[in-house]
Amino acid sequence: MRRMLIGSVLVVSLLVGGCATNAPKYNTDFDNVAKLRAASLAPVRIGEITKDPASKHDVNSITIRGGTLTSPYGSYTAYLREALEQEFTDARLLDANSPIEISGVLLRNEVDAGISKGTAEVDARLVVKRSGSVAYDDVKTAQLDWDSNFVGAIAIPRANENYPKVLQKLLGEFCADPKFLAALKK
Amino acid sequence: MSTLPKCCVLLAVLALAGCAHQIVITPELRSLQLSGSPIDKKVGYYISAADMETEVTTAGGGGDKVAYHPYKELEPALQKVLFNLFRDVQRVNSFNDASLLKQQGIAYVFVPTIRTESSSSGVFTWMPTHFVVLLSCTAYDDNAQRIWSGNFSGTGEAEFSELKADFSAAAHKASLAAFRQLEDALSQAPEFRKP
Numbered sequence: 001m002r003r004m005l006i007g008s009v010l011v012v013s014l015l016v017g018g019c020a021t022n023a024p025k026y027n028t029d030f031d032n033v034a035k036l037r038a039a040s041l042a043p044v045r046i047g048e049i050t051k052d053p054a055s056k057h058d059v060n061s062i063t064i065r066g067g068t069l070t071s072p073y074g075s076y077t078a079y080l081r082e083a084l085e086q087e088f089t090d091a092r093l094l095d096a097n098s099p100i101e102i103s104g105v106l107l108r109n110e111v112d113a114g115i116s117k118g119t120a121e122v123d124a125r126l127v128v129k130r131s132g133s134v135a136y137d138d139v140k141t142a143q144l145d146w147d148s149n150f151v152g153a154i155a156i157p158r159a160n161e162n163y164p165k166v167l168q169k170l171l172g173e174f175c176a177d178p179k180f181l182a183a184l185k186k
Numbered sequence: 187m188s189t190l191p192k193c194c195v196l197l198a199v200l201a202l203a204g205c206a207h208q209i210v211i212t213p214e215l216r217s218l219q220l221s222g223s224p225i226d227k228k229v230g231y232y233i234s235a236a237d238m239e240t241e242v243t244t245a246g247g248g249g250d251k252v253a254y255h256p257y258k259e260l261e262p263a264l265q266k267v268l269f270n271l272f273r274d275v276q277r278v279n280s281f282n283d284a285s286l287l288k289q290q291g292i293a294y295v296f297v298p299t300i301r302t303e304s305s306s307s308g309v310f311t312w313m314p315t316h317f318v319v320l321l322s323c324t325a326y327d328d329n330a331q332r333i334w335s336g337n338f339s340g341t342g343e344a345e346f347s348e349l350k351a352d353f354s355a356a357a358h359k360a361s362l363a364a365f366r367q368l369e370d371a372l373s374q375a376p377e378f379r380k381p
Contacts (some may be wrong), residue, residue: 026215027216030275037274088264090269092220157208161210
């Protein structure tokens with residue numbers, strides 16, 4: 001009986017808590033691509049995406065129920081860069097030699113798999129420079145909620161799957177900003 | 187046995203009972219490569235609201251099952267293929283309303299049909315080691331006339347070492363293979379290059 005009890009407690013602990021998992025790779029949001037393609041933009045290159053050294057929380061570290069969510073691109077600043085690169089590639093607007101550069105700072109990067117509700121919030125600053133001069137500099141926020149679960153085996157994969165979606169939403173905020181699009185015009 | 191241990195045992199039994207594990211079958215879209223210049227036409231695709239919500243349950247390993255939404259999760263792959271080949275793409279609410287298609291400037295509408303199968307050689311793990319995506323696609327012109335169709339079959343196999351990091355690895359491979367075949371077929375079809 002004692003063994004059975006210990007085993008059950010162990011299983012419950014595993015179900016509630018988590019271990020290290022990989023975030024899914026980014027996939028383009030084609031609503032964003034449609035906006036970029038429709039806006040008659042000039043090709044761009046994607047510059048550096050950094051983190052804010054003054055930030056209390058390390059944006060390159062995400063913990064979900066005690067387990068680490070690892071970026072498949074090595075860091076979450078690299079994840080945001082990859083997301084930008086994919087969207088502009090699919091919009092046929094990426095050119096490594098372009099004088100227009102998009103760079104940025106990942107300011108906030110949090111995922112929480114609560115008992116009943118999961119949330120993710122990402123804040124980023126994007127800067128557009130045309131031949132070295134700043135044409136755009138703004139911060140956008142994206143937040144996403146979903147139904148979570150007490151059981152970690154359900155809640156953690158659900159949180160993982162939502163991480164790329166909150167980044168899609170973040171880039172959607174920029175793609176919907178007329179000032180961002182104006183800074184990228186031909 | 188006091189209440190707390192009883193609850194732990196009950197919870198463990200309930201949680202480990204053969205439920206359907208949720209997976210996501212969207213492939214890595216970056217693997218669907220951009221072709222040369224896109225065809226200078228706006229096209230649409232049609233997936234019914236009911237299909238978008240459809241959840242499918244198929245076999246996993248160890249007597250467990252996996253559940254997923256084939257249309258919702260493969261819509262991005264269809265978008266990627268169409269955006270690779272055509273100038274502009276939009277989702278439409280009908281594939282046979284010729285006046286609406288003309289009004290929206292849509293030259294062709296693509297209608298996918300998706301079926302899936304899965305199985306596993308694993309006894310102790312639930313993730314499918316074998317996955318099949320059967321994709322059919324029909325294209326209609328702006329007169330709502332059927333002008334093209336194709337059937338594609340993508341198969342994915344995954345070892346336990348891959349499944350540890352990606353529970354849906356076999357599904358990702360199968361869906362990628364099916365949409366690669368679709369992209370190849372569409373890029374070679376002369377029907378879409380007519381002026």
